[in-house]
Amino acid sequence: MSIIVESVSKNFGEFQALDRVSLKVKDGGLVALLGPSGSGKSTLLRAISGLETVDSGKILINGQDTTNLDVRQRNIGFVFQHYALFKHLTVRQNVAFGLDIRKRPRGEVQQRVGDLLELVQLTGLGDRYPSQLSGGQRQRVALARALAVQPQVLLLDEPFGALDAKVRKELRAWLRRLHDEVHVTSVFVTHDQEEAMEVADEVVIMNHGRIEQVGTPEEIYDNPATAFVMSFIGPVNVLPGHLGLFKTLTTQETRNSNVFLRPQDIEILEQPHPEAIPAVVARIIHLGWEVQAELALPDEHNLTAHVSREQFKSLDLRVNQNVFIKSKFAKAFPEVEVFR
Amino acid sequence: MLDKPQLESLPLAADSQARVGVSDQYAPQIVRPSRLSWPWVVTIAYLSIMLLIPMAAMITKSMTVEPAEFWRIATEPVALSAYDVTFVTSFLAAAVNGVMGTLVAWVLVRYEFPGRKIIDAVVDLPFALPTAVAGLVLATVYSQQGWIGQLFAPFGIQMAFSRMGVFIAMVFISFPFVVRTLQPVLQEQEQEIEEAAWSLGASPLQTFVRVILPPLVPPILTGVALGFSRAVGEYGSVILIASNVPFNDLIAPVLVFQRLEQYNFEGATVVGTVLLIASLVLLLLINALQRWGRRYAN
Numbered sequence: 001m002s003i004i005v006e007s008v009s010k011n012f013g014e015f016q017a018l019d020r021v022s023l024k025v026k027d028g029g030l031v032a033l034l035g036p037s038g039s040g041k042s043t044l045l046r047a048i049s050g051l052e053t054v055d056s057g058k059i060l061i062n063g064q065d066t067t068n069l070d071v072r073q074r075n076i077g078f079v080f081q082h083y084a085l086f087k088h089l090t091v092r093q094n095v096a097f098g099l100d101i102r103k104r105p106r107g108e109v110q111q112r113v114g115d116l117l118e119l120v121q122l123t124g125l126g127d128r129y130p131s132q133l134s135g136g137q138r139q140r141v142a143l144a145r146a147l148a149v150q151p152q153v154l155l156l157d158e159p160f161g162a163l164d165a166k167v168r169k170e171l172r173a174w175l176r177r178l179h180d181e182v183h184v185t186s187v188f189v190t191h192d193q194e195e196a197m198e199v200a201d202e203v204v205i206m207n208h209g210r211i212e213q214v215g216t217p218e219e220i221y222d223n224p225a226t227a228f229v230m231s232f233i234g235p236v237n238v239l240p241g242h243l244g245l246f247k248t249l250t251t252q253e254t255r256n257s258n259v260f261l262r263p264q265d266i267e268i269l270e271q272p273h274p275e276a277i278p279a280v281v282a283r284i285i286h287l288g289w290e291v292q293a294e295l296a297l298p299d300e301h302n303l304t305a306h307v308s309r310e311q312f313k314s315l316d317l318r319v320n321q322n323v324f325i326k327s328k329f330a331k332a333f334p335e336v337e338v339f340r
Numbered sequence: 341m342l343d344k345p346q347l348e349s350l351p352l353a354a355d356s357q358a359r360v361g362v363s364d365q366y367a368p369q370i371v372r373p374s375r376l377s378w379p380w381v382v383t384i385a386y387l388s389i390m391l392l393i394p395m396a397a398m399i400t401k402s403m404t405v406e407p408a409e410f411w412r413i414a415t416e417p418v419a420l421s422a423y424d425v426t427f428v429t430s431f432l433a434a435a436v437n438g439v440m441g442t443l444v445a446w447v448l449v450r451y452e453f454p455g456r457k458i459i460d461a462v463v464d465l466p467f468a469l470p471t472a473v474a475g476l477v478l479a480t481v482y483s484q485q486g487w488i489g490q491l492f493a494p495f496g497i498q499m500a501f502s503r504m505g506v507f508i509a510m511v512f513i514s515f516p517f518v519v520r521t522l523q524p525v526l527q528e529q530e531q532e533i534e535e536a537a538w539s540l541g542a543s544p545l546q547t548f549v550r551v552i553l554p555p556l557v558p559p560i561l562t563g564v565a566l567g568f569s570r571a572v573g574e575y576g577s578v579i580l581i582a583s584n585v586p587f588n589d590l591i592a593p594v595l596v597f598q599r600l601e602q603y604n605f606e607g608a609t610v611v612g613t614v615l616l617i618a619s620l621v622l623l624l625l626i627n628a629l630q631r632w633g634r635r636y637a638n
Contacts, residue, residue: 049539070538076539078536084530084532088554101540145540
């Protein structure tokens, strides 16, 4: 079922959480709302769910205007960061909750709860209480509980935020595959760009209550629309454009703007090259899978470059070595605002 | 959507292994006193002097009475009436505090208002106030001329120096229990579970009855039971606000005192033993309630 958000605004007192946000999520899509804290991503999710009212604008789910509908009438599934399981109910009773409220026949409820526990791989744990489960297991119960009522859309608010790194990685790969299986239109909130890129079909980047860019992970990475997007989705070097160092960019583009380039898009050469500029290696940091080199430019600006271990060895980089650097990819933005 | 789930072999190994033994991780280390370590010896000695020996003495004393005689004294009409006043009134007071304490705890946790911290502190007043002072204050306020008593006097309702007075004193002294047992549980309850219930289609009433209330029932019952046992044992405030007339508003602890005044040690001991047994039964009940309340917390 599709979701359409039309020019939605929401204020909390003086704070503008959402500023005329418009968004379309296609049927069966898996969309990530990505942004720093306070960017409005959770508020947008809660507005879609009906847990939060909006000041102006419209929200349509499956073509139906749900702006003034209560959360109960929207038929959505919501998954919370801290699971929000009913601690006094067993796993089975938690999953059955929505069906019991809807007064479905007992046999149907049991059948469906059994199917869902199988889906989230918790068969056999149905009679446990939430306190007897691990974090990852609890979040899977919450997911099964939300899916039990066959929601039109599934909304997840930082679903992996409370889990430790290893379980989080595992669970997000699993969520991706679950979605491929179940196909329910899903929107999840995250502040982790890697998580958004890995799990979602489409990523919505938010900042200050506005949408900065919507696109597939590839589009966002290859063609960031704003300085904020480029700096938010990964480490980036920012240099004043007037330096005119980067021949891949036209002079016009760079004159009054900042040039953004990612550490991994910097090529280090031993010999001069028409498109390269000289630099001095100031510091070398071994990150394990790659090597980070701090480079000092002649004008006292500094750059961070990442090179593979093979490159590092073949270049035989050392501190104070004179090298030449060339950018494989760079973008110029007139804006000043950058995510730090 | 979602008819035939076929996600079979997705790797979730780290997660499924993660849980083994976690709940024991922070449990205090159990020490088996193989030697007579001093904390153990001091504990046993202290409990003996404080609890076990006095209780044993009382039971021994009551055993000197013939069983038939014991039964006769224990079931004398004046004693039965005193049990009735004590236990029924205590139960009513505890029940009223069960409801009112829940409401007060709810307001203190969920509402933000000026003076909340002060009210929160005042809840404990019945614990801190000497019971005789409580009785004095209540007797003054609820007497025919008192601030509250005079409101009821025109309707022929006598608040102080009647069974009603006993009830008022018991409500007063057992008030903090439910608030204090419930408050931490309410504070811990995440408000997100309410949103979760709404998102699953539950109405506000269904959310309260099925999601909010069930975890609160054990602490409420524990508070009621604690308040009840406190009310059963209350003496100081009741003696001041009641007329202490047998068959009217005489409570069992005052009956024990009156018998001692009349040098009727046997009668006092028998009634005392009955109260002791009642208290023990109550304690077991409270313990069982608390265990029941913890059944889904690890």
